[in-house]
Amino acid sequence: xxxxxxxxxxxxxxxxxxxxxxxxxxxxxxxxxxxxxxxxxxxxxxxxxxxxxxxxxxxxxxxxxxxxxxxxxxxxxxxxxxxxxxxxxxxxxxxxxxxxxxxxxxxxxxxxxxxxxxxxxxxxxxxxxxxxxxxxxxxxxxxxxxxxxxxxxxxxxxxxxxxxxxxxxxxxxxxxxxxxxxxxxxxxxxxxxxxxxxxxxxxxxxxxxxxxxxxxxxxxxxxxxxxxxxxxxxxxxxxxxxxxxxxxxxxxxxxx
Numbered sequence: 001x002x003x004x005x006x007x008x009x010x011x012x013x014x015x016x017x018x019x020x021x022x023x024x025x026x027x028x029x030x031x032x033x034x035x036x037x038x039x040x041x042x043x044x045x046x047x048x049x050x051x052x053x054x055x056x057x058x059x060x061x062x063x064x065x066x067x068x069x070x071x072x073x074x075x076x077x078x079x080x081x082x083x084x085x086x087x088x089x090x091x092x093x094x095x096x097x098x099x100x101x102x103x104x105x106x107x108x109x110x111x112x113x114x115x116x117x118x119x120x121x122x123x124x125x126x127x128x129x130x131x132x133x134x135x136x137x138x139x140x141x142x143x144x145x146x147x148x149x150x151x152x153x154x155x156x157x158x159x160x161x162x163x164x165x166x167x168x169x170x171x172x173x174x175x176x177x178x179x180x181x182x183x184x185x186x187x188x189x190x191x192x193x194x195x196x197x198x199x200x201x202x203x204x205x206x207x208x209x210x211x212x213x214x215x216x217x218x219x220x221x222x223x224x225x226x227x228x229x230x231x232x233x234x235x236x237x238x239x240x241x242x243x244x245x246x247x248x249x250x251x252x253x254x255x256x
Contacts, residue, residue: 015128017163021077022095026136029098034075034137035240036096036181037065038126038148039232041111043080043091046153046192048113053225054151055111058093059104060226064233066099070240074099077129081122083158084115090125096133116158123150123186123209124163127171130184138180145182147239147249149232150211153192153220155201165208172210183248185239186211189228192220217256224256231256 011025039058047054058078065074078093093110094102130146137144175184188206193199193216206214215231217224235252242249 013129013132015125015132017124017128019090019125019128021092021129021132023077023133023136024075024095024097024101026140026142029142031073031142033143033243034073035070035236035243036130036134036144036146037074037076037236038130038146039076039078040122040126040148040150041078041080042082042117042119042152042154042191043111043113044082044115044117044154045113047111047220050192050220050222050225051111051113053220053222055107055109056222057225057229058110059107060229061232062099062102062104064229065236068233068237068240070237071099073240073243074236076102077126079122079126080111081118082113082115083118088118088121088158088160089115090118090122096129117152117154117156118158119150119152119154119156119205120159120165120168120209121163124168124171126150127168127175127186131171131175131180134175134180143182143244145239145243145248146184147236148184148186149189149235150186151189151191151228152202153190155198155205165205169208169210182243182246183239185213185248187235188214189217190214191217191225191228194218213251215254227254227256230254
């Protein structure tokens, strides 16, 4: 799994559903609380016309987060997903790590569009990794909350039968019930989602999987994807500011 950065102090981990992910060792962290940010990005064939804009969006999102007053209390992980003849590919662009460790210029060239859309699988994988890493933080008495962004231009057509909406919903409920995280928010983001039928299917996915919000960006123009980066940054900031209050962050009001 190629990554945009190396983690010399990283741990390699296996989740309860058998996914692999990397992370900076909890023992190397210096703060007593963190907001965990997960970004899941579609790299299927249909994103080819705006692949550079997607890469720029990833870079700008984390660069903006670095300017936050709470940047030292943010940990991020990014993945990109598709499926083809060789099966499902959920590529870890970088594992859970502090923002200072991420060279955002290296997002250039990381989105290589091809294949179908294992949307459910990619969502479950990030939640699974979050659950596992959250437990490691909790074991060290580090307070944490989380926000996940799942960005796609199409609905699922390639996930394993067993990895569907019911499994995602059950895992989310488990995370919330165990309270290893103070709160977790999952935002589904539709890009190029101008077709009413597709918007309806994405909204159904949000409801069936128990996700918190579906945000429609509309046409995947350079300007709108730049605004998406702002939305990710502002939502992350809101979540981080809510840490320690005992309540989840409120949705960010944003117009695309």
